Each structure stands twice: as C-alpha cells, then as structure tokens.
Amino acid sequence: MHVTVIATEGLSKRYPRVTALDRLTVDITPGVTGLVGANGAGKSTLIKILLGLSPATEGRAAVLGLDVATAGAEIRALVGYMPEHDCLPPDVSATEFVVHMARMSGLPPTAARERTADTLRHVGLYEERYRPMGGYSTGMKQRVKLAQALVHDPELVLLDEPTNGLDPAGRDEMLGLIRRIHTDFGISVLVTSHLLGELERTSDHIVVIDGGQLLRASSTSDFTQATGSLAVEVTDREQELLALLTAGGLTAQAGGHLLMVDIADEETYDLVRDAVARLGVGLVRMEQRRHRIAELFTDVPTDYPTGPMNGLPSGHPSQDQEGEGRDAT
Ligand SMILES: Nc1ncnc2c1ncn2[C@@H]1O[C@H](COP(=O)(O)OP(=O)(O)OP(=O)(O)O)[C@@H](O)[C@H]1O
Helix, strand or coil: CCCCCEEEEEEEEECCCCEEEEEEEEEECCCEEEEECCCCCCHHHHHHHHCCCCCCCEEEEEECCEECCCCHHHHHHHEEEECCCCCCCCCCEHHHHHHHHHHHCCCCHHHHHHHHHHHHHHCCCCHHHHCEHHHCCHHHHHHHHHHHHHCCCCCEEEECCCCCCCCHHHHHHHHHHHHHHHHHHCCEEEEEECCHHHHHHHCCEEEEEECCEEEEEEEHHHHCCCCCEEEEEECCCHHHHHHHHHHCCCCEEEECCEEEEECCCCHHHHHHHHHHHHHCCCEEEEEEECCCHHHHCCCCCCCCCCCHHHCCCCCCCCCCCCCCCCCCC
16 A cells, blocks of 8 residues: 555646646545636646656656656556546447456456446446446446546546536546545545535545645644634523623624634533533534535635635636536535
8 A cells, every 4th residue: 555646746748828737746545635716727637647648847647656758558457447527439339348458457358347337337327337338427437527537446546527417417427436446445536626525525635726836735623624604593681691601811803693603712612512502502502614625725716617615726717618517516
C-alpha cells in the first residue's frame, strides 16, 4: 500500500495563452479524494498529466510512486480513468466495449469477459448491457464509463466529473457507487467536480484548486469542522433566555423560538443547559450547526446557476456543460 497515491511538486502546465496549472504542490493519500474547482480550474489538465498523457511544463508528479514523466505506461496499467466527455461508440454494446477495454489492459479473453460481467453488474447495468450504447441514457453511459475504468482491477481510479449531466437521483447513485469503489474494493479514488456539496458527502479528503493553483487541501472533516453555532429551540421565553446567555458572556441571536448561539468552547453547552433549567422552559432541541464546505467560500458568484450549497471557490460561472440547471439540490 502506498502512503501517498499521488504527489505533485511545483507542477505547472502552461499553454501559450493560459496557465492551466500553476506550481501545484499536493499529496493525495489513499481513500476517496475530491478535487474541486470551477470549470477551467485545471482539473482535467492535472488528470492528463497524472496519466502521463500530457507533459508538465515544469515541476514533478508521481502516481503510486511512479514518475509521470517516464512511467506513463506503467501508471496507466495500474490506474483506471473515466474521461469527462462522452466517448462511447454508439453501435457497440456495453459488454463488447468493456471486454475490449479489458483486453487492451492486458487481460486474457476469459478473464476479460468475467471481469466485464462482474463490473457491469457492480455499476448496475444488467440486461441493457447487450444493447448498443447509442440508445443509453446519460446515467447508463456514465456507468459504462465507470465500468471500463474499473475492469482491470486498478489500484487507483481518476474520475473526471462523473456526475456530469445526471439528475439529482442519478447523481446520488453515482456518488454511492464511487464511495463503494473504495469501501468494497479498497481502490483509491480521485474524483473531480465543480460541485463542492457532492464531494463533501463522498470524499475523505478535499483538494480545492482555482486558476491552476492550490487553494486548500485537507480532510473533509476539517472542512466541515464544527466550529459553528449551536441551534437552541425552546418552547417559550426565548428573549429571556437570550438575555441570560448574553449576560453569561455568550454571543447569540434569537428568532422565533430558535436561538443561534456562537460556540465559544465546551462550556457553551453547559451555560445553555443551565440557563434553560433556570428559566424552567422546555428544550425542544439543541444541535450543533456544522459548517459545510461551500460556506467556507464567501465569494460565490451571483450569476452561477445553482444554489449556494454548490458554490464555487471563485467567479467562474459554468459555461460549457450540457447539464446546466441540474445542480438544484
Ligand atoms: N490543449 C489546450 N490548449 C490550450 N488551453 C487549454 C488546453 N487544455 C486546457 N486548456 C485551458 O487550460 C485551463 C484549464 O483547463 P481544464 O480542462 O484543465 O479545466 P477543468 O478544471 O478540467 O475544467 P472543465 O471541467 O471545464 O474541463 C482552461 O483555461 C482551458 O481553457
């Protein structure tokens, strides 16, 4: 087991007019890692460099301990890749296609057929797998793309925008499948999305890039760290409770029967409980509001077509994806 599945150091990719990656240094450990960034942030560029398909302009990167500059073929034998765009031949069935991809990865014919059947079943394609893919829904095509990334039993899969174009139910199913790639098979996953909210649910670690630069890399729990506020709902006398808490040195706001109390430290809970007891009012609930990743980014563009939970780290409204409006969760 590699302690670091992906490591980059000062990695840059410059095109004549655009710097797609700008001195990116990041370590990615085993598990599910979400790579978040607006359209054009450099996610696909990073994936192509990691697969050894596109040379970096400067800097270094290693995948499973192998140098991307010299060991591209070895890396591609150990890594599965799900590309962002539709790339499936319409006249071929999922079974034929995935068997072909398994053979390309070096599996002998019988193993390729067996692995194909298992993998297609795993991603939820059954009888449809014998029909030409031209008639498939977007969700079915995404599943085939996922299956071909998994068929040769890789150590790591790189999934480029796997939820693209899916409706909310399809997206949830895809996110569940992605999670299980790691929990059921122990395969590490790097999954990209411009939607922070969905990666927060799926990933152990989150890496945020913007304009080709690293904005943040940490565990998902650090992102969602509970430093926020305590929601306290009482049956009545909320203004008196507010006065008591404020007198006790806490910062709080009241609205209706609900008070939002800033958590100063562990004692905050005791102070709230004691004040409620002193007033003799009923405590309906007391719960901590966790910050969600998207709330950490304050400069969400106002013209972005989705709700705030899917906010982006900077102002790059989505322009070129087929599924606009699909993000309303
Ligand atoms: N072959 C290329 N030639 C010139 N510029 C490119 C090329 N490939 C990508 N770029 C530019 O590099 C930047 C990063 O692109 P990249 O595709 O990596 O972004 P992304 O985060 O994957 O976004 P998306 O989800 O839209 O693909 C963009 O400004 C893009 O226009």
